[in-house]
Amino acid sequence: MHKSRLIKVGVIAALMIAVFAAGILGNRGNRVMAQDRAHNTYMVQAGGFGEANVEVLAFAPAYLKVHRGDTVMWHVTSFHNMRFGEQDEPFIIVQEINGAPTPIGNPKVVFPTLANGAAYTGGEANSGLPDVSDLKFHFSLVMDVEPGLYSYRCDVHPGMAGIIEVVADDEVIPSPGEVALMAETELDDQIDQAIGAYFGAAATAPTQAVDGVFTVITGVGGTGRASSLTFNSPLAMIKAGETVRWEVPADSPSAHFINSLPYDPVALPDLIPQENAGGPPTLLAGPGFLGTTADGATVAAGEGFNSRFLNPGESFSLTFKDPGVYAYICHVHPGMGGVVVVQ
DSSP states (O other): HHHHHHHHHHHHHHHHHHHHHHHHHHHTTHHHHHHOOOOEEEEEEEEEEEETEEEEEESSSSSEEEEEEEEEEEEEOOOOOOOEESOOOOEEEEETTTEEEEEEEEEHHSOOSTOOHHHHOOOOOOOOOOOOOOEEEEEEEEESSSEEEEEOOOOOSSOOOEEEEETTTTTTTTTTHHHHHHHHHHHHHHHHHHHHHHHHHHHOOOOOOBBBEEEEEEEEETTTTEEEEEEEEEEEEOOTTTTTEEEEETTSOOOOOOOOOOOOOOOOOEEEHHHHTSOOEEEEOOOOHOOOTTTTTEEEETOOOOOBBTTOOOEEEEOOOOOEEEEEOOSTTTEEEEEEEEE
């Protein structure tokens, strides 16, 4: 046989062997087997974003299986904490300071109890809140616990929760690659639903005031854990003396602010050093959280306005006294803005 033909036959045979081997191993190549397992790192998406300024306030995958000794790494895309524990903790609590009831950031939410990369050995544990100057970061824990279910949540966004199941060493579980695909699918499904809700809300948005009130839906969607960070009527045309009411849907996963432009930043937090040396500071809720304009106030030409923190199911109203153009934003959600035109 000619030498070149022998080489060609050899190459074909090698390819056939490779294909045959892939067929045999294909069912186990994407799975973590107990007998040949090294400790793995699994990525969990803490929130996500999509078109139409959609944000998902969910962990993906929401349910994850790991072996003891594996690492879980959360890719944090916004203002989230990850706290293991049985009970919910409010983000803001009231504490008496200098004899007056004062809203403060809950220390159990704000401050970490474990370092990034530490071992989680069970019980209460908290990542703490990220630095607001860098909201895209990774936080990881080594799951050094007995087999069982371990739930965690983001306290800033009620309803944002996940479960990690630590399974026996001999149980076959999805690989890190499969988990990444699961996360992408879960986020995409919710994003697609919220985009559809956004277009539906835009098609039915009001064009004029009813009985002197123009209602603007704030944060469109409410489809599970996703919403479009937009106003369903970004242009509100009213007459002098009429009112605009911004409503956050009760089923919305997000809270919002209403801030006039140009926006003059007002402090969301204010730190008070702890009297005991080495203790964490007290995180006061500043005027940017409590608001500088009362609900129901009247706004005149040239005046600014800042609402308080508007939770799902809450609303904020302003009456516009003078003709003019009043632009506004939600200062914690980039790209979320609107205009009130008073004729």
